[in-house]
Amino acid sequence: MHLVDMPAYYPPHKGGVEAYTHELHRRMLEADPELRITVFTSAVGAPAGVEELSDRWKVVRWPGGDIIDHYPVPKPGFTKLLRSLCGPDTVLMTHTRFYWPHAWAALFAKRNKIRRVHVEHGSSPVQSGNAAVRFVAFLVDALTSQPVLRWADEVVAVSGSAGEFVRKLAGREAKVLHRGIELEDGLGPRPRSGPPTACFVGRLINGKGVADLLDATAAVHREGVDLKLRLCGDGPAAAELRAKVASLGLTEHVEFLGAVDHDTALSEMAAATVFVNPSWTEGLPTTVLEAAAIGVTVVATDVGGTAEIVEDGVTGWLVPPRDPAALAAALVKAVTDPERETRAAKLRANTRAHFSWDRAVAEFFALLAARKSA
Numbered sequence: 001m002h003l004v005d006m007p008a009y010y011p012p013h014k015g016g017v018e019a020y021t022h023e024l025h026r027r028m029l030e031a032d033p034e035l036r037i038t039v040f041t042s043a044v045g046a047p048a049g050v051e052e053l054s055d056r057w058k059v060v061r062w063p064g065g066d067i068i069d070h071y072p073v074p075k076p077g078f079t080k081l082l083r084s085l086c087g088p089d090t091v092l093m094t095h096t097r098f099y100w101p102h103a104w105a106a107l108f109a110k111r112n113k114i115r116r117v118h119v120e121h122g123s124s125p126v127q128s129g130n131a132a133v134r135f136v137a138f139l140v141d142a143l144t145s146q147p148v149l150r151w152a153d154e155v156v157a158v159s160g161s162a163g164e165f166v167r168k169l170a171g172r173e174a175k176v177l178h179r180g181i182e183l184e185d186g187l188g189p190r191p192r193s194g195p196p197t198a199c200f201v202g203r204l205i206n207g208k209g210v211a212d213l214l215d216a217t218a219a220v221h222r223e224g225v226d227l228k229l230r231l232c233g234d235g236p237a238a239a240e241l242r243a244k245v246a247s248l249g250l251t252e253h254v255e256f257l258g259a260v261d262h263d264t265a266l267s268e269m270a271a272a273t274v275f276v277n278p279s280w281t282e283g284l285p286t287t288v289l290e291a292a293a294i295g296v297t298v299v300a301t302d303v304g305g306t307a308e309i310v311e312d313g314v315t316g317w318l319v320p321p322r323d324p325a326a327l328a329a330a331l332v333k334a335v336t337d338p339e340r341e342t343r344a345a346k347l348r349a350n351t352r353a354h355f356s357w358d359r360a361v362a363e364f365f366a367l368l369a370a371r372k373s374a
């Protein structure tokens with residue numbers, strides 16, 4: 001089998017879907033010595049061209065650009081290049097419904113009778129951006145996202161909430177396959193000394209809820225809790241967020257670490273008193289999974305599949321999105337809770353037991369084999 005996978009971005013570009021696809025590819029190649037994988041992705045984050053990762057794993061980057069932030073559009077020649085990669089043993093895979101190349105790939109696969117599996121990572125309409133951006137996203141979902149989902153031979157959802165979203169949007173069932181999470185055995189919580197610290201890892205865009213986190217941090221300080229906040233990531237909202245830190249009088253309590261590599265992000269999580277994810281929308285948040293697998297206390301918004309990782313009040317705390325007051329209250333509870341380490345240890349054990357790459361890869365292969373013989 002030749003899998004042509006089409007994530008919009010791929011490492012070294014950073015993001016949850018990028019991490020998911022890269023690890024999925026590695027695991028699938030280890031499991032099947034006859035499988036070949038070609039990643040067909042944008043040249044955002046790396047030059048256009050071909051990169052050979054192994055004799056059975058290569059990356060073909062199509063030329064294009066981010067005309068709208070985080071929405072790559074290919075230049076002419078995209079279809080010809082895609083056609084050159086596909087043969088009689090090809091299965092196409094797409095990720096996240098609303099990218100324009102995925103709509104084109106859905107039509108290409110339908111016309112050329114190529115099997116296609118779609119993996120949906122979203123669990124709600126687009127939440128970030130201004131009203132105009134959200135309206136455009138609504139139109140995209142209404143006009144192109146539904147064919148991407150409906151024309152797929154199989155749809156995989158990364159969480160139960162993503163599966164429910166697929167059902168509502170496209171009227172079809174998706175197979176829920178939780179990703180795996182496996183970290184180094186020796187990687188565990190190593191909280192730094194001094195005042196409690198909260199760690200955030202992600203892009204600095206409004207949909208990640210970082211402004212809500214800053215408001216919550218200010219409220220925590222008004223409660224008399226000296227919480228330090230460390231932000232790992234960069235993005236178009238960075239300047240606005242820095243200005244907000246100054247306006248809230250948090251300059252001495254908030255540190256912007258900028259874009260960091262994966263190992264540094266994991267180290268920051270491990271050293272934190274609490275990991276916080278204030279996002280407005282998620283599929284199955286990779287950073288929450290990583291923090292949970294490390295054994296760090298988690299406070300997160302109850303969006304997407306987060307509740308499939310964290311049990312509110314038992315292994316961590318979940319709060320509504322866009323609610324800084326609730327987020328502040330949960331942060332105070334987390335850093336002052338005498339049972340915090342016990343909860344985090346239970347979260348670590350549950351996460352490492354439930355989110356298994358071996359199980360996910362086996363189910364992916366069973367799904368592909370079933371369609372192959374159909």
